[in-house]
Amino acid sequence: MLKAYKILKKYFGYTSFKEGQEPIIKNILEGHDTLGIMPTGGGKSICYQIPALIFEGITIVVSPLISLMQDQVDTLNTLGISSIYINSTLKPKEMKTVYMEISNGDHKIIYVTPERFENSEFIDRIRMEKISQIAIDEAHCISQWGHDFRRSYLNVPNFIKQLPNKPIITAFTATATPKVREDIIKNLKFKPNVFINGFDRKNLKFTTIKGVNSLSYIKKYLKEHSDEGGIIYASTRKEVDSIYTELADRGYKVGKYHAGMSDIQRQQNQDDFINDRLSLMVATNAFGMGIDKSNVRFVIHSNLPKDLESYYQEAGRAGRDGLDAHCILIFNPKDIQTQIFFINNNQFESSEETMNIKREKLSAMVNYCHTSKCVRSYILEYFGDEKIDSCNNCSNCLDDGEVEDITIEVQKILSCVYRTEQRFGINMIVGVLGGSKNKSILNWNLDRSSTYGLLSDYSQKEIRALIDLLIGDEYLDVTKTEFPTLKLTKKAFEFIKNKEKLTRRVTKIQRKTTYEWEGSFDLLRKLRADIAKVEKKPPYTIFSDKTLHEMARYLPTDYEGMLDINGVGEKKYERYGTQFLEVIKEIKGDTSPIEIKEIIKKDPKPKKSSTKDSSHRISYQLFLEGKSITEIATERKSKFDTILNHLFKCIDEKLEVDLSKIVDDGNKRLILSAIKKIGGTTLRPIKDELPDNIEYYEIKTVLKELKSKE
Numbered sequence: 001m002l003k004a005y006k007i008l009k010k011y012f013g014y015t016s017f018k019e020g021q022e023p024i025i026k027n028i029l030e031g032h033d034t035l036g037i038m039p040t041g042g043g044k045s046i047c048y049q050i051p052a053l054i055f056e057g058i059t060i061v062v063s064p065l066i067s068l069m070q071d072q073v074d075t076l077n078t079l080g081i082s083s084i085y086i087n088s089t090l091k092p093k094e095m096k097t098v099y100m101e102i103s104n105g106d107h108k109i110i111y112v113t114p115e116r117f118e119n120s121e122f123i124d125r126i127r128m129e130k131i132s133q134i135a136i137d138e139a140h141c142i143s144q145w146g147h148d149f150r151r152s153y154l155n156v157p158n159f160i161k162q163l164p165n166k167p168i169i170t171a172f173t174a175t176a177t178p179k180v181r182e183d184i185i186k187n188l189k190f191k192p193n194v195f196i197n198g199f200d201r202k203n204l205k206f207t208t209i210k211g212v213n214s215l216s217y218i219k220k221y222l223k224e225h226s227d228e229g230g231i232i233y234a235s236t237r238k239e240v241d242s243i244y245t246e247l248a249d250r251g252y253k254v255g256k257y258h259a260g261m262s263d264i265q266r267q268q269n270q271d272d273f274i275n276d277r278l279s280l281m282v283a284t285n286a287f288g289m290g291i292d293k294s295n296v297r298f299v300i301h302s303n304l305p306k307d308l309e310s311y312y313q314e315a316g317r318a319g320r321d322g323l324d325a326h327c328i329l330i331f332n333p334k335d336i337q338t339q340i341f342f343i344n345n346n347q348f349e350s351s352e353e354t355m356n357i358k359r360e361k362l363s364a365m366v367n368y369c370h371t372s373k374c375v376r377s378y379i380l381e382y383f384g385d386e387k388i389d390s391c392n393n394c395s396n397c398l399d400d401g402e403v404e405d406i407t408i409e410v411q412k413i414l415s416c417v418y419r420t421e422q423r424f425g426i427n428m429i430v431g432v433l434g435g436s437k438n439k440s441i442l443n444w445n446l447d448r449s450s451t452y453g454l455l456s457d458y459s460q461k462e463i464r465a466l467i468d469l470l471i472g473d474e475y476l477d478v479t480k481t482e483f484p485t486l487k488l489t490k491k492a493f494e495f496i497k498n499k500e501k502l503t504r505r506v507t508k509i510q511r512k513t514t515y516e517w518e519g520s521f522d523l524l525r526k527l528r529a530d531i532a533k534v535e536k537k538p539p540y541t542i543f544s545d546k547t548l549h550e551m552a553r554y555l556p557t558d559y560e561g562m563l564d565i566n567g568v569g570e571k572k573y574e575r576y577g578t579q580f581l582e583v584i585k586e587i588k589g590d591t592s593p594i595e596i597k598e599i600i601k602k603d604p605k606p607k608k609s610s611t612k613d614s615s616h617r618i619s620y621q622l623f624l625e626g627k628s629i630t631e632i633a634t635e636r637k638s639k640f641d642t643i644l645n646h647l648f649k650c651i652d653e654k655l656e657v658d659l660s661k662i663v664d665d666g667n668k669r670l671i672l673s674a675i676k677k678i679g680g681t682t683l684r685p686i687k688d689e690l691p692d693n694i695e696y697y698e699i700k701t702v703l704k705e706l707k708s709k710e
């Protein structure tokens, strides 16, 4: 495992594994077949990539999508890991070169589509190589019970049988209900050790919203989150088009994606979104497979998805960088009809059995929208994960909505349906309540109804949303006749009779959290965008948002400090380090030259297996022993700033750091009054306000103390 840690730091820039990765890697390194079930964003690729680098010979990765493998190979090559893909996009000449490079031993990792195993040239060529591992990504594609069954995956076990030496077989997926799990094992014909990592993605906040008009909600949400990127899913092309037009008209940088567009258009929009040229994407569920964009901050479902598998997968495209992200589902009962229509009219799978499975799944999805318990626990239970009571990060647990009394509105609606003798459908009722002069309303003399115009203060959309809420909560029923009409249910009569009250929870749209280091983050992000443009690759493959956040927060000024940032490995440092250091120095007003390190000759520091003895904790230990920052820096051959940041990191980890050893009380008082006078947290104006003998690091320390007490 020591080797694995070395590789983790050297290539990927991390000092510790994410939850669940270590036991899987250990198991693979010990030579056991492995099935790993990990949530999206849980870092499953590292689980086979690190063993691939340790094993002799090559690792073949079976991946379902060409776009996905191209991204992966780009990312690996950026990290300094030589890899390549073989798929139908290669021309015969390129293919020849690829095979040559493979037999020269140039590549450790080779990505292929499952269709490749039907190609005899490929099989003949590759059999000659030493294959140490076959990793099957998105392994649920091999199961008919999964939601993306791909027949060609069934070729994989036949191929393995033909190999002279049996390689280690590893399979990974993010979605596997127990049924799918069994299927994967059966179809791959292997006996793996199974690792199930919780499906929970703690950084995702789940919100379900009812009784609102989707489009108005989306517009409101975007107003509060204008500088964030996200995906908006809708279930039909028509809806995608209409949301897209509304947003584009308002000047948002938005793209759209659905099956009615040409391949070129779709590809272009997808690229623009991945490369941050577009911040919003409105799409049907055709969009997203193979999108590995890490900084999606929200996913809004404007319609009900067909099942929880799809929902969790689509919503799970938010927050892959581990930073907070928001998943919002807007529920309108009319969407149930749309989904039922899709199930009943699918030409490809029309057997009664599959239709029933789909209906069952849909009803679980609808129940998700109605549940009053923790919605995260609902999802986790559905996937057979451990039970939790509450998560404190979903709309039902947080209860952060405003409660709005809608008793009077509801009385008016129910009364309108009743007074018009329960003979009309939603459109007519909306028209009557809103006081519409529509011809059919006049034809039926409905403008003379006692309930005509009762809700004329509301827009048609708002009235409709209220009626949808009443249908969802079963106060109103829609007949399944040729002309569906609204009927009052028993519940509605009881509501009127008992003079009950009805409220709806309007989830407050929260402003995004702002951080003191946001300004620095923006500057670093700008640099990243510039580099991405030149290198023609997605910005997040250079550094993730999470890495930039950390950089902005600690503002490292040298090689050592930079390597302490999660996500900065040596290769990345070599490539981009100096450019980022320059910007950081500018931010700090530091004019000293950047020290150029000979990185290549340098062995990675022996890496620690737990945070207990990680670099900042070592500094902390020395600080506790009474050493000054300067002494620690000398002893550790590091910089003053780096050690200071180590201590700040410890404060973030809630460790006791006696800051009076860094800034004496006199200076602290002066700094505090300067901060009060200037306001804000930008160092330079505060420094200008103070006597010359007070140093930047002292101001930083006082600011840190203030922040930690908030």
Ligand SMILES: [Zn+2]
Pocket (backbone or CB within 6 Å): 373, 374, 375, 376, 377, 390, 391, 392, 393, 394, 395, 396, 397, 398
């Ligand atoms: Zn919850």
